Amino acid sequence: MPEPRNILVAVAWPYASGPRHLGHLGGAYLPADIFARYHRLAGDNVLMVSGSDVHGTPITVRAEQEGVSPQEIVDRYHAEFLDAWDKVGIAWDLYTSTGTENHHEVTQDVFSRLAEGGYIEARSSDQLYDPEAERFLPDRYVEGTCPHCEYDAARGDQCDNCGRQLDPVDLIDPRSRLTGATPEMRPTEHYFLLLSKFQDRLLEWLRTRQGWRKHVQNMAIGFTEGGLQDRAITRDLDWGVAIPSPYDTIGDGKRIYVWFDAVIGYLSASVEWAKNSGDPDAWKAWWQDPDAESYYFIGKDNVVFHAVIWPCQLMGYGGLNLPTDVPANQYITFKGDKASASRGVGRSIGWYADRLEPDELRYAIAAILPEQNDTDLSDDQMIARINEELVATWGNLVNRVLSITAKNFDSAVPEPGPLSDSDRQVIAETDETLDEVAAAIQRVELRAGLRRAMDGAQSVNAYLNAEEPWKVLKVDRERGGTVLWTALQAISGLRVAFTPYLPFTSDHLGEILGLEPVSSWGRPELPGGAPLGGVQPLFTKLEPDALDE
RNA sequence: GGCGGCGUAGCUCAGUCGGUAAGAGCGCUCGACUCAUAAUCGAGAGGUCGGCAGUUCAAGUCUGCCCGCCGCUACCA
Numbered sequence: 001m002p003e004p005r006n007i008l009v010a011v012a013w014p015y016a017s018g019p020r021h022l023g024h025l026g027g028a029y030l031p032a033d034i035f036a037r038y039h040r041l042a043g044d045n046v047l048m049v050s051g052s053d054v055h056g057t058p059i060t061v062r063a064e065q066e067g068v069s070p071q072e073i074v075d076r077y078h079a080e081f082l083d084a085w086d087k088v089g090i091a092w093d094l095y096t097s098t099g100t101e102n103h104h105e106v107t108q109d110v111f112s113r114l115a116e117g118g119y120i121e122a123r124s125s126d127q128l129y130d131p132e133a134e135r136f137l138p139d140r141y142v143e144g145t146c147p148h149c150e151y152d153a154a155r156g157d158q159c160d161n162c163g164r165q166l167d168p169v170d171l172i173d174p175r176s177r178l179t180g181a182t183p184e185m186r187p188t189e190h191y192f193l194l195l196s197k198f199q200d201r202l203l204e205w206l207r208t209r210q211g212w213r214k215h216v217q218n219m220a221i222g223f224t225e226g227g228l229q230d231r232a233i234t235r236d237l238d239w240g241v242a243i244p245s246p247y248d249t250i251g252d253g254k255r256i257y258v259w260f261d262a263v264i265g266y267l268s269a270s271v272e273w274a275k276n277s278g279d280p281d282a283w284k285a286w287w288q289d290p291d292a293e294s295y296y297f298i299g300k301d302n303v304v305f306h307a308v309i310w311p312c313q314l315m316g317y318g319g320l321n322l323p324t325d326v327p328a329n330q331y332i333t334f335k336g337d338k339a340s341a342s343r344g345v346g347r348s349i350g351w352y353a354d355r356l357e358p359d360e361l362r363y364a365i366a367a368i369l370p371e372q373n374d375t376d377l378s379d380d381q382m383i384a385r386i387n388e389e390l391v392a393t394w395g396n397l398v399n400r401v402l403s404i405t406a407k408n409f410d411s412a413v414p415e416p417g418p419l420s421d422s423d424r425q426v427i428a429e430t431d432e433t434l435d436e437v438a439a440a441i442q443r444v445e446l447r448a449g450l451r452r453a454m455d456g457a458q459s460v461n462a463y464l465n466a467e468e469p470w471k472v473l474k475v476d477r478e479r480g481g482t483v484l485w486t487a488l489q490a491i492s493g494l495r496v497a498f499t500p501y502l503p504f505t506s507d508h509l510g511e512i513l514g515l516e517p518v519s520s521w522g523r524p525e526l527p528g529g530a531p532l533g534g535v536q537p538l539f540t541k542l543e544p545d546a547l548d549e
Numbered sequence: 550g551g552c553g554g555c556g557u558a559g560c561u562c563a564g565u566c567g568g569u570a571a572g573a574g575c576g577c578u579c580g581a582c583u584c585a586u587a588a589u590c591g592a593g594a595g596g597u598c599g600g601c602a603g604u605u606c607a608a609g610u611c612u613g614c615c616c617g618c619c620g621c622u623a624c625c626a
Contacts, residue, residue, distance in 0.1 A: 015626070058625065127624095139624040157624055165622075195623090215554045219621070222552050231623060259626055300554085300620060309623095330554080331619070367574090373555055373562075374619055381561070381575095388575060392588055400585035407584085448563080451574070461589055470584040541586055 006285050006292035009036040009048035010266040010323075012302055013098065016052040016077040017059045019348035022377070023332040024299070025088065026365040031329065031446050032297035033090045034366060037500040038441040042521045047286050049269035051096035051103075052078040055240045056258035057140040061177070070239050074099060080350060087353035088361060089503050094273040098241075098258075098265050102275070106268035107261040108244035110317055111191075111233075115247055119194050119316040120233070122250050127236065128156070128168055128183035130176040135253055136188050136236030137168075137176055144171030188236060189250040191243070193260065195228035198312040202228070205311065205322065211443070213372070215300065216328045220307035228308070233260040263310040266296075267320070286321075293324040295444070300328045327444040330370040332377050355547060356386075359502040360539060363390045366501050369447050379547040387541050394457045394498065395539040398509060400464065401487045402535045408473055411535075413488055414481030415528035423486040426463045430456060430493035431523060437497045438521060446501075453497040460490045485528060488513070493523030505538045512536070 011032040014020050029050075036048040054074040063070040078097055085095060096103070114120045128137045139156035146154035147170050151161030156168030168174060168183075176183055206221050233256060234243060240255030242248065267287065274282035286292045296306045307326045314320045352361050364382040367389065368375045405414065433456035440449035464487060473480030492513060499506040499518045507517055512533040515524055 013626090017625095053626075056626070168624085215620090219553050223621070223623090226552070226622085229623060235624075257624080259624095262626065302626065304621070304623085305626065333619085368561065375561070377561085384575070385561090387586095391586065396585055396588045398585095400589075402585090404584045451563095454574080458590090462591085464584080465582070465590040468582080468584085471582095473584090537586055539586085541588090 005039070005044040006289060007036075007039050007044050007046050008266070008270070008286040008292065008294040008321075009039075009046060010294060010296045011048065011050035012296075012298040013050055013053040013262050013265050014077075014081055015056065015058065016054050016074045016081070016097070017056070017062055018077065019080060019350070020084070021348055022352060022365060025349050026332045026369055026375075027299040027329045028297045029085070029090050030088070030362060030365050031327070031369055031444070032295075034446050034449075034500045035295065035297070035441060035444060037091065037503060038438065038521070041496070041499060041518060042438065045285065047093050047270060047273065047283075048091070049094045049096070049266060049273060050092065051094075051098060051265055051269055052081055053258065053262045053265070054078070054097050054099040055255075055261060057138050057235075057237070060237065060239050061140055064178070071099075080348075084349040084353060087358060088349060089358050091503075094269050094276070096265075096269050096272055098261060098268075100268070100272065102272045103261070103265060103268040104241045106271055107241045107256060107264045110264050110267070110313065111247070111256060111260075112244050113318075114193070114313065114316045115191075117316055117318070119197060120191050120247075121194060122189050122247075123192050123230075123232075124187050124189045125232075126185045127188045128174075129186040129188075130178055130181050130183055132179040132181040133176065135178075136186070137178070137183055138235055138237065139166075139168045141177045142168040142171065142174050142183055143177055144168075144174035147172055190232045190234045190254070191247070191250070191256075192230040193233045193309075193312070194230045195309065195312055196230055198315055199224065199228045201315060202308065202312055206307070209325075212325060213327060215330070215372075216303055216307060216326050219300075219303045220326075223304050223308055228312075231309075233257055259305060259309070260313075263305060263313065266294075288319060288321070290321070292321055294321055296323050296326045296328075298326065298328050300330050303328050325444065327371075330372065330374045332365075332368070332370055333374050334377060352547075356382075356542075357504070357539065359505045360386045360390065360542070362501060363450075366446060366450050371445065371447055380544075383542045383544060383546055386539070389454060391537075391539045391541050393454055393461065394494070395537060397457050397461050397464075397494075398491055399535065399537050401484060401491060402512065402532065404470055404473075405484050405488070405532060406535050408477075409481060409484070411532045413526045413528050413530045413532060414485045416482045416485040417478040419482065419486070422463065422467065423482060426460060426486055426490050427493075427523075429459050430490040433459075434493055434497050434521065434523065441500065450501050453494060453501070456490075456494050456497060460487055460494070463487065463490075485526075488526050489523065492526050496521060496523060509538060 009032050012028040036046045039046045059070050059073050063073050130137050142156035145152045146159040148164050149161050203224050234254050235257040237255045241261050270283035274280050298306050311322050364385050367385050436452045437449045467483045469480045469483040495509050496518050514530050
């Protein structure tokens with residue numbers, strides 16, 4: 001057995017400003033879960049963390065629109081996310097939020113350390129100020145008429161009508177979203193992260209990464225080559241992590257802004273997990289041991305934050321591991337449109353989880369993970385994949401073997417006679433399948449891994465068609481029983497290969513076969529004579545209208 | 550506008566360093582089987598690899614231009 005590896009599975013922090021949809025599930029949460037489940041079975045020490053991102057202006061804007069506190073918005077969606085992870089089986093070691101005291105402390109520590117290292121400094125700039133509310137306004141708090149399309153409710157950062165990036169000073173007839181007052185420019189002081197100081201080191205690091213997805217590496221290198229600009233990390237807000245002493249002297253009503261603290265969540269969540277585990281230093285095995293590995297599962301819109309800015313923060317802090325890989329996914333689109341909860345494209349994870357068995361949902365998404373390209377998905381395609389691949393190939397294989405065995409051998413594993421070459425070959429192929437699925441998952445080629453497992457199931461179906469045990473049993477009971485014994489061994493192996501993808505039915509199948517939950521990456525042998533549970537389908541075939549509301 | 554990614558069979562996608570005759574799954578057609586959730590297995594049809602031009606003995610792969618989609622463009626994260 002190889003030495004266990006310490007593997008940090010860091011998953012994008014969902015923004016608690018609205019429901020998350022299948023694009024998020026396929027972009028980050030499901031691939032991370034598959035990857036983490038595999039490594040746990042392979043005996044590695046996995047720490048998989050994430051949490052709800054509770055800061056940022058979309059949350060405060062929404063709260064003001066609804067007339068509630070930001071915390072109420074956050075609590076609502078945090079609870080929804082927890083429910084979704086439970087239903088879909090996303091098995092976190094810790095799912096927390098950026099609203100914890102621990103997160104604030106860790107963020108402040110990172111801030112202070114970077115400031116001590118000379119990587120953060122205060123600068124003054126002119127910002128829009130609301131004279132009635134007596135506060136500075138983030139871009140999103142300013143609205144007005146878009147200079148491009150004349151849409152009259154364009155936000156200061158972007159026009160929702162024509163989609164263009166805006167600068168709030170370009171807005172025609174700008175007004176404060178708080179009071180309607182006309183904003184004026186006033187000087188204000190903020191802290192800047194001096195990204196420019198990391199430019200050369202970062203570029204050298206990015207250029208030497210091995211095995212990264214091409215689009216991720218190129219995007220990060222291209223962005224960095226364009227010149228890293230120092231970037232403000234505080235805002236005139238009262239919702240966010242407080243600026244730590246002695247740096248809290250640049251004026252009232254300022255907080256550390258969300259993009260700086262959100263990525264720190266990976267570290268703070270690891271620290272929180274360690275505290276909970278009873279060993280407050282336990283997180284160091286994933287962050288300070290140079291042999292530890294870290295994989296960041298995110299969508300492609302987040303590449304710059306995870307492959308450029310977060311590594312800079314880590315370099316500046318010192319002594320912490322940089323990402324081993326950032327296997328960012330592209331997008332799942334729905335009939336060509338990017339999924340977007342705010343635009344009503346693509347329904348929430350919970351909506352699907354209420355209508356599909358969790359493993360059916362997991363299969364439908366895992367089979368089309370957008371690892372290289374944007375991938376289009378529709379409800380009809382999901383149903384077709386579930387029925388025609390998952391149910392027909394894997395579900396039916398299990399069902400047909402268990403059915404014949406139950407009828408002919410009184411629901412027990414048959415005692416095998418001498419094995420033929422074809423018997424040995426099917427079992428050997430199953431073991432190869434396990435190896436190849438493992439290799440694919442380690443390369444974070446999760447679609448390919450699932451495909452390989454399905455190929456394994458097809459091989460066993462072909463073996464059964466060739467051996468025809470239902471005929472053989474009528475003339476040679478021992479030989480027929482040997483074929484079924486062989487098929488059961490193969491199913492036992494394939495079950496393990498499918499476990500990272502289909503954990504619920506893996507457990508169910510284990511109960512039927514009289515096996516413990518899968519705990520290692522290898523094929524458990526089913527001894528002749530072992531009792532089998534009742535025959536029941538692993539999956540239910542879906543009606544064509546199963547997702548029609 | 551600038552930077553990056555992508556465009557391959559009806560659908561969803563693989564194609565490494567340029568190299569037999571372009572691949573998979575699903576769908577479709579035909580055949581076999583009838584243990585199994587009308588499931589399974591086998592065979593087959595189906596592609597001017599977005600377009601044009603170029604480099605090369607050889608281009609899906611390299612170069613240029615064009616068309617289309619997506620992301621980033623530093624106050625969404």
